[in-house]
Amino acid sequence: MSLLTLDAVTLRSQHYRETSRIVTFYSRQRGLVKAVAKGARGKRGRFASTLEPMQRVRVTLSIRESRELQTVTQADLLQPFARIREDLFRSTYAQAVIELVGRLMWQENSSEDVYDLLLNVLQAYEEGLGDSQLLFFAFQIHMAALLGYAVHLERCAGCGSALGGGGTFSFPQGTVFCRRCYPGEGAATSISGEAVELAIQLGRRQGVAAASVLSPSREVRQQTARLLRHHLEYHTETDLALRALRLAESLGSYNPNELPSADLKGVKN
């Protein structure tokens, strides 16, 4: 048994037995880690609110390599991301980010780049830096690239022409073709010129900044959301119907101003 201190983001915190919690972390050093926090329940419990989901913590674990579940011995809150929780849209999409990391990463699959990306996007939500949904798209595009399934949309993969008029996106290849070049095989979807342009902008290094100036139509957003979800699902063979997004999708609206606040009471992340 050994002690290990990690820089981590809490993804989930579930009740466990009478007084404990099982906490899922995504850590810089070890990727996904699950640990029991004994006596963590209740306001005055050990670790109090330090182990709530969506916080950055420094956590010390007692590690036994043969076990799937480690034990928390100490936890300090580094960044509570409290302002994300003040806004329904930001918290919904930040929660979707958290859920996506939990589904796409697994033990033994650690990546410092994914950790940095996770922190960057949470920081952007914390500071209210852009359109919440576009930030989520930018996150998915960068995440896909880090996992080895980058999307390439700059030009037609066949003839190299620009795709202002849209084209056909091939999921296996992660590339887009103009109507003339599309080979007509494998899973694919058609994509409009506006959605191509949006994904290109968000996929650049300054994708977060782009999220604060672009204002695509609802149709383009829906098309982009579908494309990114199916692309990740295709390559990871993981169902990505995210709980966090069910509300936003069921209301069919991504504009905070269109949402009556009365509908949102009692909604928990």
Ligand SMILES: [Zn+2]
């Ligand atoms: Zn072409």
